[in-house]
Amino acid sequence: MGLTIALVVIAWVAWMIARKGYATAVLLVAGVFLLGTSVLLDLGPGLTLKKSTGSGFFDIFQVVQNIMSSNLGGLGLAIMAMGGFSRYMDTLNAGQALYAVVGGPLKYIKSPYLLACVGFIVSQLIGMAIPSASGLALMLMVTLYPVMIRAGVSRLTAVAIIGSSRFFDLGPGSANCLLAAKTAGIEWAEYFLSWQMKIYFPLLLTMLVSHYFVQRFWERREGPDPEDLVLQEKFRQEQEGQGNQVPKIYALLPIVPLVILLLFNPVVLGQFGINIKVGVPSAIVLSTFVAMLFEFIRRRNGFEVLSGMKSFFDGLGKQLTIVVALIIAGQVFGEGLIAIGAVDSLINGVEGAGLGAGFMIILMSLIIGAVAFLMGSGNAPFFSFAALIPSIAAKMGVPSAAMLLPLQTMTGFGRTMSPVTGAIVAVAGIAGVSPFQIVKRNAIQLILCMLVNFILTFTIVLP
Helix, strand or coil: CHHHHHHHHHHHHHHHHHCCCCHHHHHHHHHHHHHHHHHHCCCCCCCCCCCCCCCHHHHHHHHHHHHHHHHHHCHHHHHHHHHHHHHHHHHHCHHHHHHHHHHHHHCCCCCHHHHHHHHHHHHHHHHCCCCCHHHHHHHHHHHHHHHHHHCCCCHHHHHHHHHCCCCCCCCCCCHHHHHHHHHHCCCHHHHHHHHHHHHHHHHHHHHHHHHHHHHHHHHHHHCCCHHHHHHHHHHHHHHCCCCCCCCHHHHHHHHHHHHHHHHCCHHHHHHHCCCCCCCHHHHHHHHHHHHHHHHHHHHCCHHHHHHHCHHHHHHHHHHHHHHHHHHHHHHHHHHHHHHCCHHHHHHHHHHCCCCCHHHHHHHHHHHHHHHHHHHCCCHHHHHHHHCCHHHHHHHHCCCHHHHHHHHHHHHHHHHHCCCCCHHHHHHHHHHCCCHHHHHHHHHHHHHHHHHHHHHHHHHHHCC
8 A cells, every 4th residue: 555655756856856856845745744654554665763752744854853853963064065165166267267277188189088987987986085975076076077177068967977976876974885795794895896896897888979979969959058158158268268367277266176085095094094084064164264364375365255155145045045955855765665665665575576687676676766866866775775685685696785686786887876865966956957957868778788787797797
């Protein structure tokens, strides 16, 4: 019954969003309705609360409060801080300085699509140290996005590249990766080297080749974007000296957070026995103060420097109203699907199907990818399925890692293809485009990667 109700609500959500309803409100209302239905009809597993308010009615809104609290103090704070920093960098014209420094070598890359693919490779390297899809995307919006735009890449191609940068959940900081290794009973390094590396490079090649042709196809079909032409003209004027003249040393400012996050984390310093881990908000605040110091040295006017900080808080507030609110609403909706028993019904159905290992993996992968798409999250659906895998794998005589890897990979694809994913919403908000435009630009690539993932599962992963 819970699954039936969930499907009806999902159809309503899809219909409302397709009719251009306010997605944040639609998801929030749908989520609260599902939570309330779970309480009213006593459907399982019910609300997941460590401490009840003592009233089933108020417990519904306690779930919403918990989601708001965790997001505003965690992912939401990182998104808001990065949005504020991005706005402050725009005020200082630091992106112009960055392009003035790195733009020289880029002129030898004539094709904007080839340049976009080079940017995608860069994003994979950075993503090893910044496992958060939202954190990585926001960092790239500050550093890589302005460079690509100034080099002639369109806004939509640039945000599609950045939005898909975390399509594969790779790296020691990934919660899913660590959970998969733990559940499989192996060390993370073994899971990374012996399992993930088996399929990563074929998937990366698929993504790069398809990005090149798909982005070119959409550019030719949709024609020039007037906003792109406005941006290009603005940057041309800046380069000719008609805009503000910015010291080239300002090119360092947008990458200061990146340097801090790359250096001060256990992956790097842990090799030397130093245990220092700096979070995104801390790195952003420190980087902002560094930028203010540069401004003070340049302008010698403390009042002017402090006034410029208003743009930081303007950008921070904009991310709260546009991005963080949607993420909160999406997670409330996801909690509603869990509470009403829709996710459990899917899992039980898969367990009871009695299929062979290969077909079981495909079926479970499609389901987990669909759940990740609906929830805009890769963690929640994978966490729901992972605990079931060892017993299923044992019954089918295959290693647990052989079943966990395709499922974990599909959560990345489903999340990247979802218009309510934090990373997609965040980059769309900063670039001023629709999340659905980004999803459209990435759908073909991710579907191809999904097919390649299944082929690799049968030919390489399964013994």
